[in-house]
Amino acid sequence: MARPSRVFHLEPPQSRTAAKPRATGGGGKAGIIAGFLAPHPPHLIYAENPANNEPRSHGGWETLRWGYEAARKRLRELKPDVIVVQASHWITAVGHHVNCVENPKGVSVDPIFPHLFRYTFDFHTDVELAEAVVAEGKSLGLTMGAMRHPGLRVDYGTISALHLLNPAWDIPVVSLSANNNPYFFADADMGEMETLGEATRRAIEGTGRRAVIVASNSLSHLHWDVEPDVPEDMAREHIYNDHQYRWDMKLLELIRAGRTAELRRFIPEHIEATAAEIKTGSLNWMLAAMGWPEVPGIVHAYGSVIGTGNAIVEWNMA
Numbered sequence: 001m002a003r004p005s006r007v008f009h010l011e012p013p014q015s016r017t018a019a020k021p022r023a024t025g026g027g028g029k030a031g032i033i034a035g036f037l038a039p040h041p042p043h044l045i046y047a048e049n050p051a052n053n054e055p056r057s058h059g060g061w062e063t064l065r066w067g068y069e070a071a072r073k074r075l076r077e078l079k080p081d082v083i084v085v086q087a088s089h090w091i092t093a094v095g096h097h098v099n100c101v102e103n104p105k106g107v108s109v110d111p112i113f114p115h116l117f118r119y120t121f122d123f124h125t126d127v128e129l130a131e132a133v134v135a136e137g138k139s140l141g142l143t144m145g146a147m148r149h150p151g152l153r154v155d156y157g158t159i160s161a162l163h164l165l166n167p168a169w170d171i172p173v174v175s176l177s178a179n180n181n182p183y184f185f186a187d188a189d190m191g192e193m194e195t196l197g198e199a200t201r202r203a204i205e206g207t208g209r210r211a212v213i214v215a216s217n218s219l220s221h222l223h224w225d226v227e228p229d230v231p232e233d234m235a236r237e238h239i240y241n242d243h244q245y246r247w248d249m250k251l252l253e254l255i256r257a258g259r260t261a262e263l264r265r266f267i268p269e270h271i272e273a274t275a276a277e278i279k280t281g282s283l284n285w286m287l288a289a290m291g292w293p294e295v296p297g298i299v300h301a302y303g304s305v306i307g308t309g310n311a312i313v314e315w316n317m318a
């Protein structure tokens, strides 16, 4: 008889009551009120030791986690009706999918780092907005899918970014898949992701929501392939090399200066130079949804996780 797995032994919660979402559509002008670049290394959750995540640590990656603390504070002040997130690890081979399940719940496990991330999730979807994104995407000629299977195991990229921005899970969510797989296409075409951004904006405005939108991606993405005995050993944590660091800094300088038109031209060069995870199109999706605003992005933190470059950035549209 096979031995029981040490990893996949958690059952989806049956009795836990999900946080009640706030009423949507109320207060303030409808539209996108802010955008966040919110990277999703599972290490940041592992280091925080939240009750929802099974493994325990003694901390680590504090500068990034303090940056998320600042971003969380900003999110509470913004009081959005909904958080719309696009992450790179819900990979769909055909088209862009939107999670339309009212109350996703289960256990999310990182397939690369199952010893760090086994997270019990239970949250609410803004189904009206999710369906509206599907409809607007179709009207703009995109191949769209409405994911309605209640058993979908939500990917760790989506869960990590949402937990790090709003661990109370008391704001409804709309979650979008990644149609272009970063690990198989060297040249990612951002055109479709920008059209998806336009569809997202139209859906948000059409449903009268005040939305925060979230691009869940790291920047430079070369990483170590050997883990220290203690994963949170910070003596082993640093950027992969100086080349990666310098390219990340060039990108962040453009963001901090609000030179967004230049940033749009620079992103493909950055992806090519650093194997950046933003080649999944999250950043282009988000900035296109916001109309490529010529406003400075606020960098709450930059730091490495297993050698990759990660920035937590806020664009405040108010």
Ligand SMILES: [Fe+2]
Pocket (backbone or CB within 6 Å): 040, 088, 089, 157, 218, 277
């Ligand atoms: Fe990732």
